[in-house]
Amino acid sequence: MTEQLLSTPLHAIHIEAGAKMVPFAGYDMPVQYPLGVKKEHLHTRDSAGLFDVSHMGQLRLKGAGAAAALEALVPVDIIDLPSGKQRYAFFTNEEGGIMDDLMVANLGDHLFVVVNAACKDQDIAHLQAHLPSGVELEIIDDRALLALQGPKAAEVLARIQPSVADMKFMDVQVINLNGVECIVSRSGYTGEDGYEISVPSGNAAEFANTLTAFDEVEWIGLGARDSLRLECGLCLYGHDLDTTTTPVEASLLWGISKPRRADGERAGGFPGADIILKQIETKDVQRKRIGLVGQTKAPVREGTKLFDAADNEIGIVTSGTAGPTAGKPVSMAYIATEFTTIGTEVFADVRGKKLPMTVEKMPFVPQRYYRG
Incomplete structure (x- = not known):
């Protein structure tokens, strides 16, 4: 028996646009369009790309204790997250491993949380098991999620609603777009300026068609989404992050808020805190996530083993692509700590x-988020 794939509210539009569809996280998703992965990648870097990310999980946390309850599950400052702002976070387990990474936004009367599609059910169960009484978890299943990314994204969206141009990176607002109430954040997963837009499912197709009617906008599939995020050093959960990897090993120290560190006023208090805080203090980890650039033209893909000059195995590649904008093969990998110095030469077994x-x-490739 083949598993019945779910579809997003934009499925018919992807078929109409000539998308090649593939199974992804239980959904039938567009991996590329007739433009092709490389041209889609370059178009997003040069203009504006539209991504259907409706397979992601959208959640609301309500109640006076919502911020404190979520903060008990992540090494991130949620209590002091200002209204109208969002923050990157990750769930940790008791061993200090990463269960999923997520985005948390403060919309004033509730927290709006976006989790990865493949981890959606697990994350919901994790929250339900740990939220105290008085904090309500609402699973949003009547909204699509679109990402408009690229240097012309702001110009395009401002034609529909001029106020979006005033938003800065990681701002989030409830905004009227095309007569529809949307949740809009100035953020994304490409390293480019852009927006993620949560729109009611019934209005998603019309809204997407409005955007793609602009000359600057093209549909972009999962293939280019992957190469775009990798060039900009952004992790993909299940590949560059997993339950056996701590934030310190993953080089995500920037994602651990200062108040939650050993010398912070709200230090620890999250699963695996003792292990993670000790790793921060001692810098004692056996491996770390690093970037690699190929000296030949051959892309070095996920799963490729890495060796030192003496032919000792020292690590493994977790993501790899040809690097259409970088102009050279780029990879992310975990390697033994002594080989992590910039400029070190290693060898990939291809x-x-x-x-x-x-x-x-x-x-x-430089990140180009709009910070004002």
Whole structure:
């Protein structure tokens, strides 16, 4: 028996647009359109790309204790998250591993949370098991989620609602777009300026058609979404992050808020805090996530083993692409800590050939978020 795939409210539009559809996180999703992955990637970097990310989980947390309850599950400052702002966070387990990464927005009277599609059911169960009485979890199943990304995204969306141009990176607002109440954040997963827009399912197709009617906007599939995020050093859960990887190993120290660290006023108090805070203090980890650039033209893909000059195995690639904008193969990998210095040469085993790669600082392509 084949599993019945779910579809987003925009499924028919993708078929009409000539998308190649693939199973992804239980959904039938567009991996590319007739433009092709490389041109979709470059178009997003140059203009504006539209992504259907409705497979992601959208949740509301309500109640006076919602921020404190969520803060008990993540190493992030949620209590002091200002209204109209959002923050990157991750659920940790008792071993300090990452269960999922997510976005948390304060909409004033409630928290709006977006979780990864593949972890949606697990995250909902995790929240339900830990939320105290008086905090209500609402699963939003009547809204689509669109991402408009690229240097012309703000110009395009401002034609519909001029006020979006005043938003800065990580701002979030409930805004009227095309006569419809939408939740709009100035953020995204491409490293470019842009917006993520939660729109009622019944209005999603009309809204998407309004956007793609602009000359600057093209539909972009999961293939280019992956290469765009990788070039900009953004992790993909289940590949670059998992339950066996701590935030310190994952080089995500910036994602642990200062108040939650050892010398903060609300230090610890999240699952695995003792392990994570000790790793921060001692810097004692055996491996770390780093960026690699190929010295040949061959892309080095996920699962490729890495070796030192003496042919000792030292790590593994977790994401890899040809790097359409970077102009060279780029990969993310976990390698033994002693090989993480920028400029270190390592060797990737690609079909029996040892291809030289160099440890390089991420992002490989500059992030262009609009900070005002």
